[in-house]
Amino acid sequence: MANVKRIHPFLFFCFLFVFAPFCFGFGNNNVRVDQFDWMKVQTEHFDLYYDKSTEKMVPHTALFLEKAWKEVGDKLQFHVKERTPFFLYSNHNEFEQTNIVPIGEGTGGVTEAFKNRFLVFNDGSETWLKHVIYHEFAHVVQFNVLYGGFWKSIRLLKSPFYPLWVMEGMAEWVTEPMDAPTGDMMIRDSVYHGYRIPIPELQGFNHLKPNQITLAYKTGTAAMLFLEDEYGPETIGKLLIKMEEHFDISAAFDQLLGIDIYRLDFRFEEWLRDRYDEFYKEAKVGSYYGIQMTQSDGLPQANHALIFSEDGSKIYYLGDKGGPTQVYQLDIATQKVQPLLGLKWSKMENIHSRGRALSLSRDGRWLAFAAEKKQRDYLFLLDLKRKKLKKIKVPLEQIRSPIFSPVEDHLVCVGMTRGFNDLYLIDQKGNILKRLTDNPQDEKDPVFSPDGKEVIYSGEVRNAEGTDPAGRDLFSVSLGNNALNRLTYLEGDVTEPEVLPDGSVVFVRDRNESGEYGFNLYHYDPSFSHLTQLTNFIGGGFSPRFHKDENKLYYIAFDKGERHLYQGIDGLQTPITPPPPQVVDAVDEEPEKRDTDESENEDVDQIPRKDSLAITRAHQAWPNSTDSSLFLRRAQPYRFRMSTDLFLPFFFYSTQDGLVAADIWQFSDYLGNHLFQQQLQYASKNDLVDLAAFYTYARFRPRWTLGFRMDQYFEDFDEQHRTRRIDGIGLMTYPLDRIKSVSLGVGVSDEEDSFLDLSDSELDTRQRFWVAGFSHDTVTGRYLVPTKGRRLSLLYQESVKTLKGNQQYKTGVAEAVQYVPLPRESTLAARLFYGRSVGDQAQVFRLGGRDRIRAVNRSGQKHKKTNVVIGGSELRLRMKYLNARTRFLFPDFFFKAAYLILFDDVGYGWDNRQERDEFEQDRLLNSAGVAISWPTFILQTFQMNLTVQWAKRTDDGTEVWYVTVGPSY
16 A cells, blocks of 8 residues: 555654643744843752843742752652753743743743753742742652653653643642642632532643633642542652553552542542531622622633722723733723723733732823733833823833822832842833832832822741741832831731721731631721721632722622622721621731741741831841852853753554654754754655654744755555655744744755656656745634634745756735624634736645635646635634533543534636636635534643534535534634
8 A cells, every 4th residue: 555645643643642732832922032141050959040140049049949859859759869950030021032842921830841841930029939949840750750761752652641630739739838828719719609620621721711720720739638638648649650650540549549530529529518618607709798890701700900090980900801911991880891902912912910900190091001012011001081002111121010109190110120029119201210129028019108108018028037938018118218117917928908098008818817718808907006807708809999989998809710890898997897807916016926836927927027127137148149058069151952852763564564664853952942853754665755854043033944854755556656855945933023923934845756657757846946924913712712813924935947946936825814703702704815826837726625615626627726816704603612521432522612603705716817807706616604613622632623514616506514623714
């Protein structure tokens, strides 16, 4: 049997199961605007790589790494013997420029299995840095156990079969209790409202709805806590060993605990209900304290950062109801919501939405927020009167929470320089007027006092020994003399202060005085010197904002898996007793000394209140250079180093095909700037050879690629028509921004067709061409399918008869797709395709096929022309969201929705001017039809849209059926 020109099934499965989990994209270009001066310093167990400008961050990062090596290793009962490469990025903008793996906006850290590298970014918080280092190093331990040993590349083929709820849950379990309040909030809420995701449905996370990824992480964490509580902490490490020994997670649990994954999930549910039964008796849902102002629409929403208009009649807030985060306006009287500002791709690509992210100028005209463009943060001012947006450059590496003064036209913001956050006073042109803080303490959520003379903010503190972060408290800084004052001494995190007109403060705290986790609102009144708990949410409360005209406190509550706005608590100017109130000791009294064996979170109270220098003393005592004894030697510049990522050879022999060989080989350097890939297919008896090699250089903004391919195969089953082809190309791709890019390249293509039976003369085509392209893509969708945005692709290719070339043509192609959003996550998609080629050997375009005019034959010569125009439209209507899984079929298929598609295609082609001039409407090719599409996931990870289409030509009645695994366009 002859071989046709296609990739060997072995290679297909290798790409599906190996490259997909580790090399994923986010639909955005990697825009490199920074040049990194990489340094390397060694600790006992790590090679720490960092940019020279962030040297002051290295000592405490190294300390967290070494602590992670011991503590994570102890908990998982495995200590990594080999040195582990670690990469530190100063902030998220720099993190997104890495070439090691693709990075998206929501990614905090990545561990890749090829080289066991892990990389994280710094957001200014030591709590965050410690958390993400421990989490990612847990993955390093997992990868050493699961993929370590002989021939790692083969072991990587098992990666899609390790469930993410175990992998991520285990990594979060070792970080307990660093982010325990968030996990407790989400699990409590999901169990109470009945939307907890069963662990058998968390093999992968790609199928989850918006804003459910964190829930999946925390569900895995809770499952680990369940195993620890029921079977002992050593069970987690033993589970990791059993996973390496078994192909299926149920088999691992069966041997370890004697139960399968479904029985495990049943017992897990019982454990969760027992754990929270008493809590549910007292806690309240989000609407208990107020009226819900924003409404659900079937997909989980996350709304943030509400503020009021000048007259108090409207609320401005950030939300993701339309997909990417944008600014919305809500009319309080009518509760009507409308988008105020969408994502203007020409000016910004991502709006920063956490904490106090929105602010209104004192005259009510300017709305301030921070957003990102080309890996840079900018201050944005929206003119509410003229509906115009101003992008303002601020000389800071990162900017968050720009907040207007109530008495002046300037703003306070959180700005980052060299990896550390501080508070800055800036004007509306982005000029820094004054630096208010200058210490390693992380500041966030600033807000002015009513008289504009002070800024109150949430600041991070360390334990008394100065060795670890120990929560957050409220501080104030004077604009006059920069004097610092600590306002609260509370365990846990105190964030998002809202200063009331009488000087009292409402804030968010992540636990109560008993240490029980829960994000609730608290009211501190200095005149009474006591703290009052205002809420006791099942979920959590955030973003308290006081409406002075209504004398009410608005807030955002996490409830039923969503964050919505609520109009609620009133009477804050007088003593209040909401159900159930909780009054604790005065926060301005000197805290009692604790025993030295108490928890680190308690030790933070030992810092004297009146000594403002104590805020920074612990930080100043921290090692601040790479000369510390923690390091084995002084830091050295990064040295180029390459190694194999993946090598998968495949051989067998048969009397029919002879010796068959195939392989995949990937080779790269540690920074990902150099990447070499090679693939081979060979069959001796069928005269099949397919060899391809590619090299990519990506250190700078333009990405350079050199490619070579040589293949030989028979076109027919009788093995008489043999084709030999050699292709080579050099291509430069330059990203203009995250959504636009241009490409320029040159190439050669030599093809020789020979007929062994002499049935035809030999053909020899030699192309010498250059190519240019442009891409613009803003297509987005909230869940499963694209629903809004546009895509434009332009391509020009010219072949010339020089350098022994014998083909001459000029070809241009333009394709535009527009998505118009409709209710219920439906859309109207329209596509226009135009192709034209001229020259002695002009190329032809097909009119038929599932991606052109569907009822027209794609292979018929009659419907291939040198000039074509094709238009199409699809009405894609969501019928229903599904949750149907083929539970006992391997690999499992997970059907998540069903869409009804009505489509119409029309087009016309011509080879010369006469055919074009003779155009008549009845010569148009047209087909219409209907389709049903099921967005489906294999192993809950790899998405394919299973689609059945029926098309019929309107002129001759020809009918065609298609069964496809992707959209038409």
